[in-house]
Amino acid sequence: MEPSVLGTKYDKIAQWWHDQHVQSAYGVNQFQRAVNFARRGGKALDVGCGSGGRFVRILESSGFSVTGLDVSKEMIRLASANHPEHKFLHEDIVSWETGEKFDLIVAWDSIFHLPLAMQKPVVSKLCQFLAEGGILIYTFGNAEGEHSDQWHDDTFYYSSIGINENVKVLLSNGLSVLHLELDQYPEKHVYTIAAKP
Numbered sequence: 001m002e003p004s005v006l007g008t009k010y011d012k013i014a015q016w017w018h019d020q021h022v023q024s025a026y027g028v029n030q031f032q033r034a035v036n037f038a039r040r041g042g043k044a045l046d047v048g049c050g051s052g053g054r055f056v057r058i059l060e061s062s063g064f065s066v067t068g069l070d071v072s073k074e075m076i077r078l079a080s081a082n083h084p085e086h087k088f089l090h091e092d093i094v095s096w097e098t099g100e101k102f103d104l105i106v107a108w109d110s111i112f113h114l115p116l117a118m119q120k121p122v123v124s125k126l127c128q129f130l131a132e133g134g135i136l137i138y139t140f141g142n143a144e145g146e147h148s149d150q151w152h153d154d155t156f157y158y159s160s161i162g163i164n165e166n167v168k169v170l171l172s173n174g175l176s177v178l179h180l181e182l183d184q185y186p187e188k189h190v191y192t193i194a195a196k197p
Contacts, residue, residue, distance in 0.1 A: 003092035006113055006157070007071035010050075013152050014074035018051035022082075027108050027191075030183055031055055034137035034193045035062050035104065037178055042103030043067070045129060047093050047138075048110020051078035055106060056086060064104060069093055093125070094118050101131035107138035108191075116146045116159035120169050127173035130196040136175065140166055142188035163190060170194045 010017070031054075041063030046055060049068030056079070059066050066086040070076050079088040089096075093107075094114065105126050114122055119140075126136055141160035148155050161169075163180070170177055175194040182190055 003071040003094065007073060007090075009154050009156065010070075010072035011074040012154070014051060014072055014078055016152075017075070018053070018078050018082075021050065022053045024054055026054075028054055028058070030181075030191050031058060031106065031108065031137060033179060034106070034135050035059070037193060037195060038062075038104045038135040039133060042131070043100065044104040044106070045069070045102040047105065047107035047126070048113075049079055049088060050075050052082040052086075052088070055108065056083050059104070060086075067100070067102075069096060093122055098129065100129070101134070102129050103131050103134050105129060105134065105136045105138075109139050111138060112140055112158050112160060113156070114159060116161070119159060119161045120165070123166065123169045124173055127170065127175055127194075127196065130175075132196060134196045135178075135193060136170075136196070137191060137193045139189060139191045142182055142190050166190075166192065 044059045044064040044066050046068040049070050056066050068079055068088040069091045071092050073090050076088045076090045111122055142163055143160050144162040146159035148157050175196050177194050179193040
């Protein structure tokens with residue numbers, strides 16, 4: 001799915017998303033585990049940041065400055081309004097480049113929307129964006145291939161290269177896997193935490 005198309009789909013539900021997630025505990029324990037592995041403070045990158053909220057607040061309370069990316073203009077507008085002290089960019093992680101290095105990178109329920117062919121390149125890119133000693137946490141599906149689902153009267157695309165291939169990409173980029181869990185079993189939802197030595 002083209003990033004601009006995906007962004008438009010999330011634009012339509014951005015306010016609903018914000019209202020549902022601004023005080024949500026979804027993913028908080030998992031994310032806190034990653035933050036606990038990280039050095040306190042530094043720079044954090046939130047890929048698919050949505051309207052901000054719980055993860056940005058955790059990062060902020062842990063001394064991080066946050067850069068958030070999202071393909072939805074409306075999500076970025078809300079995130080900027082919610083957290084004016086941080087930086088939010090209407091960008092696509094596939095094409096976005098930076099010379100910055102980040103001490104913590106999170107991509108929670110975002111990169112599974114990428115085209116299947118972009119899974120390995122984008123995970124590799126996230127690994128390269130990490131500073132030495134940096135921590136990466138992201139989610140993906142315990143499946144291989146691509147599919148679409150209906151949600152909010154619209155069609156959303158998903159893809160995954162599965163657990164083994166994700167681990168191979170992390171290891172080939174020099175990261176160490178610290179944690180891997182199917183955290184919503186029997187749903188095929190996986191999160192992993194990895195560190196750059």
